[in-house]
Amino acid sequence: MEYKINGRRRPEREDRRPFVTNNDNYDNNDNLINYKYYNSMLIYLLEKEFKQFVRNSFLPKMVVMLPLVAMLIFPLIANFEVKNINLSVVDHDKSSQSQHLIQKIQSSGYFRLTNVADSYSAALEQVEINNADMLIEIPIGFEKELESGQGTKILIAANAVNGVKGGLGSSYLMSILNNYSGDIIATRLPVSAQLKSAGFEIIPRYWFNPTLKYVVFMIPALMVMVLAIVSGFLPAMNIVGEKEAGTIEQMNVTPVSRLHFILSKLIPYWVVGFVVLTIAILVARWVYGFKPQGSIGTIYLFASMFMLAFSGFGLVISNYAKTMQQAIFMILFFLLTFIFLSGFYTPINNMPGWAKMFSNFSPFKYIIQVIRLVYLKGNSFADMVPHFLALCGFAVFFNGWAVLSYRKKS
Amino acid sequence: MKQFAAFVQKEFYHILRDHWTMIILLVLPILMVILFGYGISTEVKNTRFAVLDPSRDVLTQGIVNKLANSEYFILGDYLTSNDEVETCFTHSDYGLVLVFGSRFAEQAMEPGGAQIQLIADGSDPNTASILTTYASSLITSYQQEMMKGETPKMMIAPEVKLLYNPSMKNSFNTVPGIMGVIIILICALMTSVSLTREKEHGTMEVLLVSPMRPMLIIFSKVIPYFCISLVNLATILLLAHFMLGVPIVGSFGLVVLISLIYIFVSLALGLFISTVAEKQIVALLISGAGLMLPVVYLSGMMFPLESMPVALQWVANIIPAKWFIIAMRNVMIKGLGFMSVIKEIAILTLMGTIIIIASLKRFKIRLE
Numbered sequence: 001m002e003y004k005i006n007g008r009r010r011p012e013r014e015d016r017r018p019f020v021t022n023n024d025n026y027d028n029n030d031n032l033i034n035y036k037y038y039n040s041m042l043i044y045l046l047e048k049e050f051k052q053f054v055r056n057s058f059l060p061k062m063v064v065m066l067p068l069v070a071m072l073i074f075p076l077i078a079n080f081e082v083k084n085i086n087l088s089v090v091d092h093d094k095s096s097q098s099q100h101l102i103q104k105i106q107s108s109g110y111f112r113l114t115n116v117a118d119s120y121s122a123a124l125e126q127v128e129i130n131n132a133d134m135l136i137e138i139p140i141g142f143e144k145e146l147e148s149g150q151g152t153k154i155l156i157a158a159n160a161v162n163g164v165k166g167g168l169g170s171s172y173l174m175s176i177l178n179n180y181s182g183d184i185i186a187t188r189l190p191v192s193a194q195l196k197s198a199g200f201e202i203i204p205r206y207w208f209n210p211t212l213k214y215v216v217f218m219i220p221a222l223m224v225m226v227l228a229i230v231s232g233f234l235p236a237m238n239i240v241g242e243k244e245a246g247t248i249e250q251m252n253v254t255p256v257s258r259l260h261f262i263l264s265k266l267i268p269y270w271v272v273g274f275v276v277l278t279i280a281i282l283v284a285r286w287v288y289g290f291k292p293q294g295s296i297g298t299i300y301l302f303a304s305m306f307m308l309a310f311s312g313f314g315l316v317i318s319n320y321a322k323t324m325q326q327a328i329f330m331i332l333f334f335l336l337t338f339i340f341l342s343g344f345y346t347p348i349n350n351m352p353g354w355a356k357m358f359s360n361f362s363p364f365k366y367i368i369q370v371i372r373l374v375y376l377k378g379n380s381f382a383d384m385v386p387h388f389l390a391l392c393g394f395a396v397f398f399n400g401w402a403v404l405s406y407r408k409k410s
Numbered sequence: 411m412k413q414f415a416a417f418v419q420k421e422f423y424h425i426l427r428d429h430w431t432m433i434i435l436l437v438l439p440i441l442m443v444i445l446f447g448y449g450i451s452t453e454v455k456n457t458r459f460a461v462l463d464p465s466r467d468v469l470t471q472g473i474v475n476k477l478a479n480s481e482y483f484i485l486g487d488y489l490t491s492n493d494e495v496e497t498c499f500t501h502s503d504y505g506l507v508l509v510f511g512s513r514f515a516e517q518a519m520e521p522g523g524a525q526i527q528l529i530a531d532g533s534d535p536n537t538a539s540i541l542t543t544y545a546s547s548l549i550t551s552y553q554q555e556m557m558k559g560e561t562p563k564m565m566i567a568p569e570v571k572l573l574y575n576p577s578m579k580n581s582f583n584t585v586p587g588i589m590g591v592i593i594i595l596i597c598a599l600m601t602s603v604s605l606t607r608e609k610e611h612g613t614m615e616v617l618l619v620s621p622m623r624p625m626l627i628i629f630s631k632v633i634p635y636f637c638i639s640l641v642n643l644a645t646i647l648l649l650a651h652f653m654l655g656v657p658i659v660g661s662f663g664l665v666v667l668i669s670l671i672y673i674f675v676s677l678a679l680g681l682f683i684s685t686v687a688e689k690q691i692v693a694l695l696i697s698g699a700g701l702m703l704p705v706v707y708l709s710g711m712m713f714p715l716e717s718m719p720v721a722l723q724w725v726a727n728i729i730p731a732k733w734f735i736i737a738m739r740n741v742m743i744k745g746l747g748f749m750s751v752i753k754e755i756a757i758l759t760l761m762g763t764i765i766i767i768a769s770l771k772r773f774k775i776r777l778e
Contacts, residue, residue, distance in 0.1 A: 043688050077707045079717040086716075128746055130736070146566075157571040161743050162714060163578030164536075170570050171543050176552055181566040200774040202526050202549055204542040209532030217534055235477070241691075247424060304559045321430070325603055328694060333441065340445040347534050349457065349503060376533040393464065 021053050041256065045264035053268055059234070067226045067276045070285040074222055075215045078345075085169045086114040088123040088132035096144035101180055105136070109171045120155070128160050134158040139309045141299075146184060171329060208376040210270060215288055220371035221282045221344045224306070231273045231307035232332055235265050236314035237256040240327040258406055266311045274300070275306045293378030301381070306367040312398030314362075319405040338362040345368070411668055413622055417630035425634050435600075439592045439642045443649045446588055446712075447581040454540045457505035458486040460498050467512040469556075473526070474508065476552045482544050498747065499531045504543050506530050528550065574659075574744050581654040585740035586713025589646050590731035593676050594705050596639045601680030601695040606693040609684075624773070632677050637674055659745030668741065671755060672734040675762040679730075682769035705731040733757050 008390035053059055058141065091098050105111050113134055117123035123135040156173055209216045242248040251261060277300070282289040285324030292299060312333070321327035333350040341355060342348075342364030348356055359365050366387040373379040381388070427430060446772035463470050469659065478485035486504055489495065499506040509527040511517060517524035528545050530538035558647065575582040605628070608614040617627050645666075650656040658665060679701065707713065709731035715723055726732050737754035740746045 012420055041689065069416060074707075076719050076722060078713055080718075082714075083714055124573075128740070128750060152566055154566055154568050155571070156568050157573050158574040160572035160578050160582075161739055163575055163580050164540075164584045165714060166572050167578045168543065170572065171547060174568050174570065175543070175547065175550075177566050177568050202528060202546045204546065205527055205529045206532030206535075206538050206542075207496075207529055209535060209538075212532055212539055213536035214535050216532075217536075305518065324691060324694065326428070326430045327608075328698070329431055329438075333434050333438060336445060337441065347537055350454055350503065350537070352448055355465065372533055379500055383501065 038061040042260050042263060045256065045260060046267055047092070049264050049268045053272075063230065063239050063272050063276060064279065066229065067279040068283065070222050070226050071219065071280055072287065075218050075288075076118040079214050082165050082168045083110060085111050085134055085165070085172075086132045087111045088115050088126045089113060090117050090123045090135060090137040091121055092140045093138050093142035097143035097146055098138045104180055105173065105176055107295050108172070108176055110169070111286075116389070122155070127157070130159075132159075133165065134173065136173065136360060137197075147193060168398050216290065216376065217372075219280075219288065219290060221342075221368050221376055223284075223341070223371055224279060224342075224368050225344075226276050226280055227273055227303060227367075228364070230276050230311050231269055232314035232317075233335075234272075234314075235269045235311055236318040236321075236327055236331065237324060238269075239265055239315070239318035240321050240324050243321075244323055258403065262402070262406070266315075269311060270304070270307050273303070277303050290375070292375045294374035294380060298374050298381050298384075302367060302370045302374075302388065302391065305388065305395060306363065309363050309391055309398055311396060312400075312402050315402035316398055316405060319402060319407075338364045341365065360390075363391060366390045378393035414626050417622060417627065418633050421604075421630055421634045425638070429612065435596060435638055436641070436645075438595070439588070439645050440649060441541070442588045442592065443585070443646055443654070446584040447650075454482060454505075454537055454544070456484050457537075457541060458503060459506040459508060459545075460486045460488040460489050460495075460504050462495065462507060462509045464512040464677075465510055467515040469515040469518060470510045472556070473510075473549055473552055475550050477508070477545060480544075480548055481494045482541075484616050495529060499533075499537035505537065506545060510543070512725075515568050558726050559733075567655055579655070581650065581656050582743050584711060585646065585650040585654065586735045586742060587709065587731075589643060589738065590672070590709060590711060590734050591702070591705050592642050592646065593639050593669070593673055593734075594679075594697075594701050594731060596642060597635055597676035598628060598683065598701050599694070600638075600678035601632060601635050601677060602683035602687065602697050603690055603695040604635075605681070606687050606690050607679070609688060610690055616673060618629065628681065628773070635680075638675065639676075643669055656742075656772045658748070660741035664741045664748060664751070665738070668734065668751065668755065668758075671758045671762065672730065675730045675758055675765065678762050678765040678769060682765050682772070685769050685772040685774075705730050708732070709735055711735055728756055738764050 001044055089101065102113070106113055111134075115123075115126055117135070120135070120137050123132065123137070126132040129134055135157050139153060139155075142152050142154075145213055154177060156170055157168045158166040196333075200324040206212055239248070242251070270312075281296070281299070295374050314331075317327055317330050317334075339345075341351075341359040343359065344364065348359050348365065351359065370379075370384050373384060376394060425435075425568075430439075461474055462466050463474070469628055474485065477483045483506070485612060489498070489507070489543070492509075495507050507529040509529060511525050514524050526549065528542045529543050532538045549587075605614075608617065618624060622630075647658070651658070680697070683693055683696050683700075687696055704725075705711070707724045708715075708718075709729055710726070711731070715726055715732070733754040737751040740754075
């Protein structure tokens with residue numbers, strides 16, 4: 001009997017013929033149990049998978065583009081930073097003091113003076129049509145009351161539909177007003193009293209990220225995102241694709257064991273996962289000048305455990321989904337849940353209690369924390385053993401479930 | 411008409427008999443409301459803070475108590491040395507460390523004054539700046555309480571009004587966005603996939619040679635998704651109202667009108683994609699990458715558009731969800747009337763008309 005593979009004649013050695021049924025070599029489920037054939041079969045399957053991958057018109061491009069686009073474009077979008085707050089000013093006083101105050105607000109860098117209105121209602125209208133985010137109303141007699149030492153009132157109104165923006169904007173504005181009135185108090189007091197009121201100065205310091213760049217927060221999460229798509233999403237789509245095309249039946253009638261089939265589907269994507277992670281790390285390094293404080297080996301170690309766990313998740317999905325459409329919906333559903341509960345966008349500490357509890361069930365939580373810790377704080381493996389164990393747990397759980405729910409019979 | 415009803419029935423069966431997809435379609439909006447409503451809360455509460463206080467006098471005690479008594483902070487440990495500050499951030503979940511100098515109370519009375527360092531964990535920039543802002547304002551107000559009597563009171567008393575959303579709830583901002591995403595998902599993605607599936611399986615030919623007019627075939631495909639999107643819309647509004655406390659301040663009729671126009675645009679988009687794509691996977695990719703991602707990220711639903719680079723802000727203008735969300739926020743949250751959303755309604759209607767004309771022109775009724 002002659003086999004031709006890739007146009008080459010295969011040598012006719014006995015051990016190169018795994019396809020001849022020999023009862024000693026198979027168990028009752030037709031799984032190959034003779035270890036003599038094990039490795040060669042996996043290698044052929046892997047060769048097939050890699051060829052399919054490389055010959056696909058779309059996948060290789062996507063693997064390069066995905067980390068690049070995610071790392072370059074996403075940080076521009078995913079930005080909760082509050083700046084360029086549009087301010088509408090109603091200045092009833094029109095005095096030098098009020099002008100001075102407005103200048104002070106403008107020079108703070110947070111605000112953009114977009115319009116000057118005559119009345120509160122005119123300014124409110126600007127807020128309603130989204131031309132202004134906040135308005136400030138300076139009353140008549142502002143200067144007089146300040147200089148007489150009576151104290152005066154100022155009205156601030158902020159559009160709080162976006163709560164963060166409204167809240168932060170008004171507290172920025174309030175601290176500017178505080179400083180302004182502090183300055184006036186200081187100039188009006190006699191020297192002795194000035195000494196007494198010197199008080200204390202508050203100095204905010206931000207560790208690990210002194211300039212508060214939001215990119216620093218996003219990049220570790222984006223790396224995880226890209227890894228998840230490559231290691232979980234793609235193999236699941238691949239297997240479901242075989243189901244839809246009907247080629248999985250051909251697989252099921254070969255003596256290929258469940259383990260081999262699954263490994264041959266996963267290993268290529270693990271390799272691709274490392275390529276993608278490396279691209280992401282290089283982009284972080286070269287484009288953002290962002291390099292890990294801790295060891296890069298730790299990142300790879302945790303990443304490989306995460307990929308193992310999440311590809312197991314992909315397999316579970318592929319075992320239950322019959323069509324690509326179903327698979328996409330299931331993945332979308334779980335990915336959303338995992339991401340939101342992982343602290344991807346906002347810290348877990350801010351979540352309500354039940355969400356905090358559920359966040360322990362998101363594998364993303366652990367890996368995102370690890371990459372942030374290694375990148376920013378330089379934690380070592382020993383500090384993060386619980387994270388590692390958690391990821392191991394996910395790997396065992398998902399892969400175990402996947403193996404148990406996989407059926408060669410239809 | 412009887413034929414048409416039969417076709418609509420067939421389409422309903424298509425959807426109802428695919429259990430997984432059906433369940434996900436109905437549960438997804440609920441999940442999203444919960445996740446977006448609670449999951450990305452940017453409200454900072456109950457943050458643990460540590461104190462490094464070598465002086466331990468009345469003044470420092472007062473400041474620590476002021477912070478500990480507020481709803482934002484919980485007092486954690488007292489640190490003994492500077493080295494411990496770092497472990498606070500690397501090995502436990504402190505958000506803020508308060509560092510006083512030695513002889514704090516004495517220095518505060520000397521010229522130059524004393525210093526308080528607020529050390530925050532900058533690895534989460536937003537929380538860090540919110541925390542330091544809160545802490546500074548608490549300390550400043552403590553300072554003013556202390557100085558009462560000795561110096562004139564605050565010269566400027568700001569009165570702050572937080573319009574439309576006084577409790578600064580995040581969900582007020584995101585609920586209109588969730589509606590935008592779900593409608594695109596169901597009307598555009600599902601419609602385009604179900605039309606291309608008929609093409610891929612070859613059953614489109616069978617439909618086209620039937621006595622039904624092609625227009626009615628498409629129409630019957632679209633109706634079930636239209637119904638599902640209405641169900642979802644109702645689910646989202648009910649959940650938002652009763653679970654998250656998001657009000658509908660403006661007119662309910664206007665909310666429905668805007669939603670219907672947006673559903674029309676989304677269905678038109680789905681139809682258009684199905685005329686471009688021959689395979690399901692292509693339709694999925696186009697609607698996934700071309701519609702879903704921009705709707706989530708470039709519509710202003712989660713991330714404010716004004717913080718983005720100008721080029722992206724231009725791109726955002728061609729995304730229907732952006733206009734839908736602006737109009738929805740104006741009516742639902744701000745309670746404005748028809749005149750305030752006339753621009754958005756006009757833009758959406760124009761978009762829908764152009765897309766529907768383009769896709770009807772492209773739709774092939776001939777066999778190839």
